[in-house]
Amino acid sequence: MGLYPKIVEALIAKLRKLPGVGPRSAERIVNFLLAQPENEVITLAENIKAVKHQVRLCQRCFNLTEETLCSICQDNNRKNLLCVVEQVKDLVVLEKAGFPGVYHVLGGSLSPLEQVGPEEIRVAPLVERLKQEKFEEVIIATNPTQEGENTAAYLSRILKTMGIKHSRIACGLPVGGEIEYADIQTLKKSLEGRKTL
Amino acid sequence: MGLYPKIVEALIAKLRKLPGVGPRSAERIVNFLLAQPENEVITLAENIKAVKHQVRLCQRCFNLTEETLCSICQDNNRKNLLCVVEQVKDLVVLEKAGFPGVYHVLGGSLSPLEQVGPEEIRVAPLVERLKQEKFEEVIIATNPTQEGENTAAYLSRILKTMGIKHSRIACGLPVGGEIEYADIQTLKKSLEGRKTL
Missing domain, CATH: 3.40.1360.10 (Dna Topoisomerase Vi A Subunit; Chain: A, domain 2)
Structure with a gap:
């Protein structure tokens, strides 16, 4: 609709693609983020990137892990x-x-x-x-x-x-x-x- | 619960604080992000930060804007x-x-x-x-x-x-x-x- 600043509309569009997030909740999330302290929001963004960078699949069972083998495969x-x-x-x-x-x-x-x-x-x-x-x-x-x-x-x-x-x-x-x-x-x-x- | 890698648990905890996002949807969102192409996820994270950095309140009416005055206040x-x-x-x-x-x-x-x-x-x-x-x-x-x-x-x-x-x-x-x-x-x-x- 273009009622929010362009960058806000872009974020709403991205959030709507997340599972379980409709247009209404995307708007609510953005308004929530705008009201949050800056460091909280930066941490969230960094955390999203870190998960993507650091989390891989266990070489043995394909569970999620930050190491070569997941905690379950490491458990004797x-x-x-x-x-x-x-x-x-x-x-x-x-x-x-x-x-x-x-x-x-x-x-x-x-x-x-x-x-x-x-x-x-x-x-x-x-x-x-x-x-x-x-x-x-x-x-x-x-x-x-x-x-x-x-x-x-x-x-x-x-x-x-x-x-x-x-x-x-x-x-x-x-x-x-x-x-x-x-x-x-x-x-x-x-x-x-x-x-x- | 500690069933996911630590960094994933941290992100789930953060996402749960967003309005309309319960524990189940937080998990689903993280799994969705892990399955997305890396550049999509980075863009989302950067977009979140950009909104926080670039969006301010209109000096006249306190609407959201990327400029001094919002688009409505600029409209003659x-x-x-x-x-x-x-x-x-x-x-x-x-x-x-x-x-x-x-x-x-x-x-x-x-x-x-x-x-x-x-x-x-x-x-x-x-x-x-x-x-x-x-x-x-x-x-x-x-x-x-x-x-x-x-x-x-x-x-x-x-x-x-x-x-x-x-x-x-x-x-x-x-x-x-x-x-x-x-x-x-x-x-x-x-x-x-x-x-x-």
Whole structure:
């Protein structure tokens, strides 16, 4: 609309692209920032840049980290279980539910409609890792959505060929839902009730 | 919780302080930023800083501007009407409703409970301005809340003493609501139906 100074309009436009931020909240955020002490705002901006510069993916499991390996991969007290998830946010909520093993973050799920095949997600690094590390069991914790189920089935075929014991988390999760939004108790049930494929 | 790298947790904590951003959306925003191309994120951070550095208040009306006077105060085609509002966001929505005059942004409303008196909002600069500029009419467009009504009554007493014709926007607005959330038609009605105090 051009009712704010040009640079303010530019920031509003950028903020609107953030998930969960509509035009109204973008305006509110800018007004909030303008009312904040300068050093607070500078710190926020620097923090955004620092996250982008300093945060990388764990070389082993593709979790977020500031080092070569993430804190979970560096932890020697983890059980010898591997949990395969779509996204880091899924790993975070499984951690909250107390999963005792380690993870592999695929970075997505198979979706032929959106041209996401096994090459687009981290299937090859998973297979490579499974050739080197031995796990008691691999738990496939992709979302119980169409794409997540397809991905689980695809991984199951590979794991069967490799002779690796594996399971799928139980559907205590609402079908069609996403792990990110599950409550901790449902997730715990879902982990306990997993069945070998 | 410490489940993300420290710097990510720090950014999530900062984002949660923004209006309308809960813990879940803060997480989503960070994950979104991590997935964005680096230059996009740097631009966002720089834009935040630039807004804070370059945007100031109009010397005449206290609207946001990158110059000495805002674009509205620089516009010679404005009618000789002065609209007094609490916040810049109120000015923005009145502009969208097509108000043809100019503005004065108080920067708040009187609130004895929160120790906001006339000294804390821009009453003195308004009085000073009214001594120098002559307006056909001053329209008091503070929110129809307790504080906004008190502020309107306070300003009305001053304007009466100064012999200046003034009015209050009509309550087409829902009582207890805020101008920021009004729809344009209601606001137009509210401007048309204003009554001289």
